[in-house]
Amino acid sequence: QVQLQESGPGLVKPSQTLSLTCTVSGGSISSGDYYWSWIRQHPGKGLEWIGYIYYSGTTFFNPSLKSRVTISVDTSKNQFSLKLSSVTAADTAVYYCARDRVGSGIRSFDIWGQGTMVTVSS
Amino acid sequence: DIQMTQSPSSLSASVGDRVTITCRASQSISSYFNWYQHKPGRAPKLLIYAASSLQSGVPSRFSGSGSGTDFTLTISSLQPEDFASYYCQQTYTTPWTFGQGTKVEI
Numbered sequence: 262q263v264q265l266q267e268s269g270p271g272l273v274k275p276s277q278t279l280s281l282t283c284t285v286s287g288g289s290i291s292s293g294d295y296y297w298s299w300i301r302q303h304p305g306k307g308l309e310w311i312g313y314i315y316y317s318g319t320t321f322f323n324p325s326l327k328s329r330v331t332i333s334v335d336t337s338k339n340q341f342s343l344k345l346s347s348v349t350a351a352d353t354a355v356y357y358c359a360r361d362r363v364g365s366g367i368r369s370f371d372i373w374g375q376g377t378m379v380t381v382s383s
Numbered sequence: 384d385i386q387m388t389q390s391p392s393s394l395s396a397s398v399g400d401r402v403t404i405t406c407r408a409s410q411s412i413s414s415y416f417n418w419y420q421h422k423p424g425r426a427p428k429l430l431i432y433a434a435s436s437l438q439s440g441v442p443s444r445f446s447g448s449g450s451g452t453d454f455t456l457t458i459s460s461l462q463p464e465d466f467a468s469y470y471c472q473q474t475y476t477t478p479w480t481f482g483q484g485t486k487v488e489i
Contacts, residue, residue: 265426308427308470308481323478357427367433368474369417373426 263288265358265374273352273381279345283358283374290339291316296361298370299332299343301354309354313361314341348381355379385409385473389482396487402458404485406471411451415475418447418456421484422467430469431456461487 269281283297290297299311312322314332322330331344345352355378359370386409396402408416414434421427429438431447434454444459458465466489471482 307483308472310479310481321477325478359427365433365436367415367417368479369429369432369472370419370427371429371432371438373428375424375426 263360263372265360265372267356267358267374267377269356269377269379271378271380273348273379274383275349275381276347279343279348279352279356279379279381281343281356281358281377281379283341283343285339285341285360290334290341291336294362296368297334297341298359298361300357300359300370300373302357302376303351303354311343311345311356350381353379353381384478385412385476385480387471387473387480387482389469389471389485391485392483393486393488395489396461397489398461398463400461402461402465402487404456404469404471404487406449406454406456406482408452408454408473408475412473412475414450415473416447416449416454417472417474418445418454419470419472420465420467421470427470458487 264286266284273279296313298313314320314334329346334341355376357376358374360372362371388407416434418431419427435447446457448455468484468486470484
């Protein structure tokens, strides 16, 4: 079955760029039936959607992060990636990637990665 | 942004109990609404989509209802593996937003 796995540094210095990759296995990221999203969870807090990408490269971001976020896709590697620039301690969180599907006309995240903890600290 | 407010934020229950969690949206979202289960260190799991549709593989003791602004997740008979946090989500309009979560404890 389809699985997602996040990877990337667990520690990033303030003002630098956080970079994470999500590898999709068991299915093709180029399937037109899905979008691919990033979500994060601050320690002890709720979930925050960051943005999504379609295999064609079309993206949409949360306005609260839009100025600092880049999401890209590499269909040859079956991966999509997140870059968040100018990070501060407020960006410390567990970052999840997820498959974003349309079921009954409703978008939902039907498959998630395990998540990766990223700490912003000098 | 559409605000999603869950209640309660936590609850204590026993195996076999009927558990109900509610979520209220700050504006009408029709049925563009989902429920997720999340256990520490695990990937979140989609339980209910489109307010009342059971995701494939999810036990039938989970059910969802509601439309517009008020939604409910019901666990008909709580099982040991159901102790977790539960989150609601709206996908009516971007940015997609989540509730703050409900922790179900023993």
